[in-house]
Amino acid sequence: MKKTALTELKNGEKAVVTGINGGGQLVHRLNSMGVFPGKEITKRFSSRRGPVIIEVLRSKVAIGRGMAEKIMVQRVP
């Protein structure tokens, strides 16, 4: 299966996080909200250039566009 950035997912698609291309602080912040490699997430909504809203651990989290582009995921069929 192909890896893509979180921003590429369609609304409602499920995916597993494969990696975070960012510095330690970014990784830690995402970690503390439950976004870490191996975790399944659902993309809920996003506009073309706006933040991406995902659902993880039954909470919804809004992630700025730039940050979302650094989160790599693999689609879950």
Place this chain on the structure above:
Amino acid sequence: MKKIILTGNPNVGKSVIFSHLTNLGALSSNYPGTTVELLKGKAVLAKNDFELVDVPGAYSLDATNKAEEAAAGIINSGDYALTINVLDATALERNLFFALSLLERKTPLLFLLNKCDLAKNRGIKIDPEKLSSELGARVIPVIATTGEGFDKLNLRIGEFLEEPAAFLPSKAIPEKNPEKWKLIGEISSLSQKIEHKHPCFLEKLETVTTTPHTAIPFGFVVLLSSILLIRFIGENLTNFVLDPLFNSYYAPFLAKLSAALDSATLKALLFGSSPVPMESFGLLTTGLYVPFVVVLPYILAFYLILSLLEDIGYLPRIAVILDNLSHRIGLHGYGTIPIMMGLGCKVPGLLATRVLETKKEKIIASSLLFLMAPCMPQSAMIFSILSPYPVFYTLLVFGYIFFIGLVAGLLLNRLIKQETPELFIEIPSYQTPNPRLLFFKLRLRLRAFLIDAVPLIMLGILAINLLDIFGVLSSISSFFSPFFTKVLRLPGEMGSVIILGFLKKDVSISMLAPFHLAPAQLAVASVFLAVYLPCVASLFLMIKELGAKSSFYVAAFNLAAAVLFSALLAFLLNL
């Protein structure tokens, strides 16, 4: 007195629990970051007095903003007897990450599992006994909004006083994050069961208010109807309730009082110079008419609507919708929340900037707070003073102030070279507001207005009278008069208003009344007074938050923007 700290993720209900246990007012809302400073109070638990500290919410102990810094600071200090960690039952796993970092600390700890009622509605079943044995610490299920489960807390605190060592956590916690998450997975799979439930109305509302093509029109409708409703409630309460009350009950009393007094100076000070309550500038006439008849109804209406939107959980959605636009003015979407708070009063608005991460964002948010968000007392006065004229002038004033803010934001974003961080916030689920909590919050905010603002308004009126008596007012007026006549095309005597605007903005706008200006002049004067300088209270707070140097730049920038844009407006209106 032993100290207990109340900790946990943002928006898990710590402040509701704090208010319940201390009988003190702590503001609570349905979004992360309502509490940004340490709140302390006395709580009686198991017949003993404790000092209870409400700690701002954090997702981990590595601080990314000032509010989280405050949380990490007190937790790391070790200066407390017991930690209570509040867990949100609707999102147990995420909450356990922070819980593990507390379990690592080996200080007495106990868990409150809050929002059990909401969890049950969503098909989440948590076994507190099982969770307790998995965590190796006591877990008490509670419903903070109704007070259910607090009797158990009392029992446990009693046990704690007898044997504190029994509350020391014993569980071994792995060091690395991935292993922590693995452990959390194990703990929750053993203690939690989830059934699938059909989406309810609130979840459908979720879709409408977050899907981009419906969210923006919906947001616009919410904003517009809020403004109209605030104006409707405020205006009608003033015209049909408070003004008649003032005239038919209070005014005759004043007349009798006036007849009984001999001293002309005292009479002038107390009752002023004109029979019209807005123009007399007496302590007992304008001094009470402005806060109670004109401002209070709008404050009530504004905080009613704001509290409602907060408790439903709509505010973070606005932050998401506005994220794109906000980035152009150097903020991320969450930077709009302090500005919305500032529409009520600058002081809570400035405090709310603590959730912002960078200095740049804090400077821009503070600056825009002063430029584009006139506080409610000030807005109420502008509504009231422009009410006899076509609504065009009111729209012009507020539209123009908003425009100044946008231009200033674009400019500041270019001037301050620093990356704006990305939006990263939890979006709380919608909740049906709890009426008891809503009115509790409304009462707190109204009380803050009555205690903090009313004396300042009276002080402002007193200051004006004294300055007038000693002739200082006229020399100030003549000093500023060229500026007013040449630049803003307003009467030269208006200089005196400048001084008061610094003390209290609403009073300064009420001082426009005796000048009997044309509506276009009133518009220019209102815009200038709304943005030219922060009031004393917010200036001091800004210095505390940003430091003297940055505050000076913000104030100077605002003054420059005010002069420039008011002069432009005067020119455009052909004064």
